Amino acid sequence: xxxxxxxxxxxxxxxxxxxxxxxxxxxxxxxxxxxxxxxxxxxxxxxxxxxxxxxxxxxxxxxxxxxxxxxxxxxxxxxxxxxxxxxxxxxxxxxxxxxxxxxxxxxxxxxxxxxxxxxxxxxxxxxx
Numbered sequence: 001x002x003x004x005x006x007x008x009x010x011x012x013x014x015x016x017x018x019x020x021x022x023x024x025x026x027x028x029x030x031x032x033x034x035x036x037x038x039x040x041x042x043x044x045x046x047x048x049x050x051x052x053x054x055x056x057x058x059x060x061x062x063x064x065x066x067x068x069x070x071x072x073x074x075x076x077x078x079x080x081x082x083x084x085x086x087x088x089x090x091x092x093x094x095x096x097x098x099x100x101x102x103x104x105x106x107x108x109x110x111x112x113x114x115x116x117x118x119x120x121x122x123x124x125x126x127x128x
Contacts (some may be wrong), residue, residue, distance in 0.1 A: 022087075024055040029066030037071045045073070050082025052128035067100070074106055085109050 020028070021044055029037050035040075044052065054070070062070075070086070077084040087110040097103040 012014055020051045020053055021049045021052045022055055024057065025059050028059055028061040029069070030063040031065070034063065034065045037066070038073075041069070041073045044077060045080075048083055050077050050080045052077060052082065052084050054084075054086050055088045056086060056090070058091060058093065061091060062093060062096070067102070070106055071102065083107075 023037075023041065023044075025033070025037055027033055041052070048051070052073070074084045085107040087108075089108055089110070094108065097106060097108060
């Protein structure tokens with residue numbers, strides 16, 4: 001199976017890459033960059049690409065609009081019997097998605113674990 005990648009540059013929200021289409025936003029998904037990101041995703045879906053992986057390795061922040069876009073795109077792809085996943089997500093965004101209860105819903109994979117730091121904090125608590 002061939003994988004296509006899309007890397008976002010400074011002026012574009014995303015760059016595109018066949019069967020599995022990986023999108024790599026070059027910056028945070030907030031404000032105006034979120035709209036450009038959304039347009040790119042919808043162009044891909046309109047072109048029949050419904051196997052989408054979003055690599056968030058370069059993303060540190062996502063605002064409410066960015067989260068809404070991820071949820072909308074996931075729902076659209078699932079309604080077309082496609083697959084959607086998020087990969088290479090930071091510990092900060094992992095925590096955010098868990099708190100928002102959308103971590104599993106967005107099919108997050110390949111994340112930097114936040115559980116290790118939580119386990120250390122819990123183990124270092126004084127007992128008694």
